[in-house]
Amino acid sequence: TQLLEQSPxxxxxxEGENLTVYCNSSSVFSSLQWYRQEPGEGPVLLVTxxxxxxxxxLKRLTFQFGDARKDSSLHITAAQPGDTGLYLCAGLGGxxxxxxxFGQGTILTVHP
Amino acid sequence: ETxxxxxxxxxxxxxxxxxxxxCSSQSGHNTVSWYQQALGQGPQFIFQYxxxxxxxxxxxxxxxxxxxxxxxxxxxxxxxxxLDDSALYLCASxxxxxxxxxxxxxxxxxxxxx
Numbered sequence: 172t173q174l175l176e177q178s179p180x181x182x183x184x185x186e187g188e189n190l191t192v193y194c195n196s197s198s199v200f201s202s203l204q205w206y207r208q209e210p211g212e213g214p215v216l217l218v219t220x221x222x223x224x225x226x227x228x229l230k231r232l233t234f235q236f237g238d239a240r241k242d243s244s245l246h247i248t249a250a251q252p253g254d255t256g257l258y259l260c261a262g263l264g265g266x267x268x269x270x271x272x273f274g275q276g277t278i279l280t281v282h283p
Numbered sequence: 284e285t286x287x288x289x290x291x292x293x294x295x296x297x298x299x300x301x302x303x304x305x306c307s308s309q310s311g312h313n314t315v316s317w318y319q320q321a322l323g324q325g326p327q328f329i330f331q332y333x334x335x336x337x338x339x340x341x342x343x344x345x346x347x348x349x350x351x352x353x354x355x356x357x358x359x360x361x362x363x364x365x366l367d368d369s370a371l372y373l374c375a376s377x378x379x380x381x382x383x384x385x386x387x388x389x390x391x392x393x394x395x396x397x
């Protein structure tokens with residue numbers, strides 16, 4: 172069974188601070204995705220990382236996929252209140268058609 | 284382009300009842316996946332339908348069943364409801380066949396079992 176451990180579970184910071192969310196597993200994933208979910212809505216894809224060691228930047232968000240494709244991180248620079256939400260990492264295994272394994276999520280609150 | 288739509292958005296059932304949740308996939312998408320998201324947790328994969336056939340199933344009992352129709356819309360049926368079935372049920376569609384690429388999620392159906 173593939174599991175993804177996400178940390179921290181809760182994060183409460185002030186506007187302008189930086190933060191990092193981690194996603195770790197003992198399993199190898201063919202790709203890893205990060206989603207953001209707001210209350211009352213479904214998750215929305217932020218990024219997909221595929222290659223070990225890959226780094227992708229999306230404005231103030233930086234995503235990294237570990238060299239062994241077992242872990243990933245999301246770093247937000249100068250957080251803003253609009254970044255508040257549930258952040259989910261999700262891994263896709265090589266032989267599990269259509270099955271995304273999600274972490275338990277990180278609830279981020281950015282205070283003005 | 285029409286996104287993924289789910290119905291109903293909220294519903295309340297009692298233990299032992301049956302429920303059917305519906306999902307219309309995004310235009311042009313032929314693959315639908317269903318996920319269960321308990322409060323404070325990440326989504327858990329229930330199953331996926333591709334071209335009207337079940338194409339992968341998570342660790343859910345047989346009382347969770349589904350259908351996909353020729354227009355690629357889908358239903359999730361849950362029989363003999365239990366209290367622990369209370370959750371947000373998410374439908375996601377994708378257009379890349381069995382190897383999931385980007386999933387587009389609906390807003391979910393919030394089920395409460397009393």
